[in-house]
Amino acid sequence: MSLIDxxxxxxxxxxxxxxxxSVEVTGAFLDQIESHDSKVRAFLRVxxxxxxxxxxxxxxxxKNGKPLxxxxxxPVAVKDLLCTAGEPTTCASRILEDFRSPxxxxxxxxxxxxxxxxxxxxxxxxxxxxxxxxxxxxGPTHNPWDLGRIPGGSSGGAAACxxxxxxxxxxxTDTGGSIRCPAAxxxxxxxxxxxxxxxRYGLVxxxxxxxxxxPIARTAEDAALLLEVLAGxxxxxxxxxxxxxxxxxxxxxxxxxxxxxxxxxxxFGEGLDAEVEAAVREAVRVYRSLGAAVSEVSMPHSKYAVxxxxxxxxxxxxxxxxxxDGVHYGYRTDQIQMMAELxxxxxxxxxxxxxxxxxxxxxxxxxxxxxxxxxGFGPEVKRRIMLGxxxxxxxxxxxxxxxxLKVRRLIRQDFDRAxxxxxxxxxxxxxxxxxxxxxxVDDPLSMYLFDLYTVSTNxxxxxxxxxxxxxxxxxxxxxxxxxxxxxxxERLLRGAHMFQKATDWHLSSSFAHISTVFEAVARRFCWSVxxxxxxxxxxxxxxxxxxxxx
Amino acid sequence: MAISREQIExxxxxxxxxxxxxxxxxxxxxxxxxxxxxxxxxxxxxxQVEPMAHALDVSDVFRDDEVRPSLDREQALASAPNRDDExxxxxxxxxxx
Numbered sequence: 001m002s003l004i005d006x007x008x009x010x011x012x013x014x015x016x017x018x019x020x021x022s023v024e025v026t027g028a029f030l031d032q033i034e035s036h037d038s039k040v041r042a043f044l045r046v047x048x049x050x051x052x053x054x055x056x057x058x059x060x061x062x063k064n065g066k067p068l069x070x071x072x073x074x075p076v077a078v079k080d081l082l083c084t085a086g087e088p089t090t091c092a093s094r095i096l097e098d099f100r101s102p103x104x105x106x107x108x109x110x111x112x113x114x115x116x117x118x119x120x121x122x123x124x125x126x127x128x129x130x131x132x133x134x135x136x137x138x139g140p141t142h143n144p145w146d147l148g149r150i151p152g153g154s155s156g157g158a159a160a161c162x163x164x165x166x167x168x169x170x171x172x173t174d175t176g177g178s179i180r181c182p183a184a185x186x187x188x189x190x191x192x193x194x195x196x197x198x199x200r201y202g203l204v205x206x207x208x209x210x211x212x213x214x215p216i217a218r219t220a221e222d223a224a225l226l227l228e229v230l231a232g233x234x235x236x237x238x239x240x241x242x243x244x245x246x247x248x249x250x251x252x253x254x255x256x257x258x259x260x261x262x263x264x265x266x267x268f269g270e271g272l273d274a275e276v277e278a279a280v281r282e283a284v285r286v287y288r289s290l291g292a293a294v295s296e297v298s299m300p301h302s303k304y305a306v307x308x309x310x311x312x313x314x315x316x317x318x319x320x321x322x323x324x325d326g327v328h329y330g331y332r333t334d335q336i337q338m339m340a341e342l343x344x345x346x347x348x349x350x351x352x353x354x355x356x357x358x359x360x361x362x363x364x365x366x367x368x369x370x371x372x373x374x375x376g377f378g379p380e381v382k383r384r385i386m387l388g389x390x391x392x393x394x395x396x397x398x399x400x401x402x403x404x405l406k407v408r409r410l411i412r413q414d415f416d417r418a419x420x421x422x423x424x425x426x427x428x429x430x431x432x433x434x435x436x437x438x439x440x441v442d443d444p445l446s447m448y449l450f451d452l453y454t455v456s457t458n459x460x461x462x463x464x465x466x467x468x469x470x471x472x473x474x475x476x477x478x479x480x481x482x483x484x485x486x487x488x489x490e491r492l493l494r495g496a497h498m499f500q501k502a503t504d505w506h507l508s509s510s511f512a513h514i515s516t517v518f519e520a521v522a523r524r525f526c527w528s529v530x531x532x533x534x535x536x537x538x539x540x541x542x543x544x545x546x547x548x549x550x
Numbered sequence: 551m552a553i554s555r556e557q558i559e560x561x562x563x564x565x566x567x568x569x570x571x572x573x574x575x576x577x578x579x580x581x582x583x584x585x586x587x588x589x590x591x592x593x594x595x596x597x598q599v600e601p602m603a604h605a606l607d608v609s610d611v612f613r614d615d616e617v618r619p620s621l622d623r624e625q626a627l628a629s630a631p632n633r634d635d636e637x638x639x640x641x642x643x644x645x646x647x
Contacts, residue, residue, distance in 0.1 A: 338641075383581070386558070386562065412602060
């Protein structure tokens with residue numbers, strides 16, 4: 001088995017026993033990135049030299065008998081919205097193209113302390129707003145299973161890089177399905193932990209009451225390993241919960257005895273692809289054969305989840321994104337041009353004698369804000385800022401925002417009631433397998449409706465995991481969704497692992513497929529900080545290096 | 551609830567965005583359809599329901615009130631698009647324009 005085909009758990013065992021060095025492991029994944037990522041475009045930046053230097057340092061420490069962290073030399077990819085001191089954190093947005101974070105996000109600090117090798121920064125929908133990775137200002141990521149299709153989003157690069165063997169572990173974020181949806185569409189395992197399980201400090205905020213960081217990996221076992229490192233209380237995030245972190249990787253092998261599974265009839269209705277439904281029902285049969293009892297649980301408010309989410313999330317986003325003002329950091333419009341434009345408008349109105357319009361004309365500061373944001377944000381981000389601003393504005397707040405918060409409670413109560421009688425809720429992650437790039441770009445509402453099975457997890461604040469459970473007739477992966485009550489990550493992981501012991505969907509890889517699509521794999525890694533078509537200067541500005549694909 | 555082009559224009563000022571004529575047209579249609587969809591919530595009886603702003607019942611998390619190091623000025627100004635030695639620079643707010 002080639003090195004990149006091994007799971008993180010297997011690689012870690014080989015690293016710990018000295019059979020493999022971190023330089024070998026890191027080099028193998030960098031090779032795969034170099035030879036394939038010009039097509040997949042999972043990464044926004046890869047600093048091969050820094051990754052190898054870090055790997056070498058970890059190897060040296062191991063050789064000298066120095067105790068190593070939990071991930072002892074394993075490469076980990078990171079979604080480009082987790083702040084890393086001194087490095088660009090772009091959120092796949094033009095507005096942050098030149099931004100360098102002055103500090104480390106807590107999860108970055110934890111990964112560093114665990115001796116992970118940070119291998120690169122993955123592509124995403126701009127500010128994590130989107131379900132297809134197409135709203136990235138730097139061009140979409142392509143699904144490794146079919147390059148003409150979306151990888152899902154917003155953590156599209158994070159899931160695609162694991163599917164394509166470019167990283168064994170990857171960190172994503174999930175606000176309404178942004179880990180689970182790409183995991184499902186790329187055929188990997190991805191978990192959204194309970195709200196408060198992982199610190200959000202240094203995570204660039206989209207919707208603060210919904211955002212949560214989580215692991216993406218090939219297996220539940222690998223996800224358990226990574227979650228163990230990411231999770232834990234952090235005084236810097238007052239919403240992180242002070243509960244001990246279980247050793248997920250030690251208990252994952254224990255099957256769930258007397259497991260009670262709930263199916264939500266509302267999740268098997270209109271819009272669900274027949275092949276997805278068949279795969280999910282087959283998965284339920286597998287659980288049954290493992291001794292699980294299956295019953296139906298009604299979630300009467302689940303049909304309101306998308307509407308509720310697409311009020312609350314944009315409201316929080318419009319408030320959070322007010323910080324991009326062209327003053328403190330990030331992009332600012334060309335000021336000379338802006339002043340000239342404003343002056344010309346003023347003259348025109350003066351000549352026309354339009355005093356009312358003159359009175360309403362922006363002052364220079366307001367115009368600077370408006371132009372900077374108009375030029376720095378992409379269409380989806382603007383749409384959500386507009387939606388949120390409208391829903392929070394005087395006269396509409398009660399009808400939209402407050403109403404949505406009330407329905408949010410009803411959705412949470414549906415879950416609480418359901419979990420009185422079942423341990424896990426099973427269902428589809430996405431209504432169909434990956435769709436074609438460009439298919440839904442001009443129809444935001446249909447894109448939003450693609451999130452219908454995942455958003456309620458975030459609204460309720462509970463945990464969910466997506467695991468591969470089938471392949472469609474077009475050769476595309478299908479995901480199975482497991483949801484559990486708050487802080488039952490252990491149950492989710494054990495439940496997912498049970499399934500992965502009994503099936504091998506998680507082992508079907510897209511690599512074989514890739515090598516038939518792609519040019520031959522370059523076996524030798526050239527020791528430079530170049531990757532196909534993209535010159536990476538870790539210290540230089542990112543502008544230009546991140547031009548969209550031609 | 552339908553939304554007019556005029557409202558969209560007003561909201562774009564509140565949201566500190568400057569939208570082109572084309573964007574205003576497109577946004578009016580798209581937001582209209584989205585708002586039309588979310589009107590679905592009107593049918594839910596929420597008379598007796600408390601709003602839920604947060605998933606967890608955590609409130610008033612305090613820390614000790616003590617002075618701790620934070621970003622120094624140079625770090626805070628490092629990513630500013632326009633600055634001098636001590637301050638962020640912005641277009642004049644008072645006076646002309």
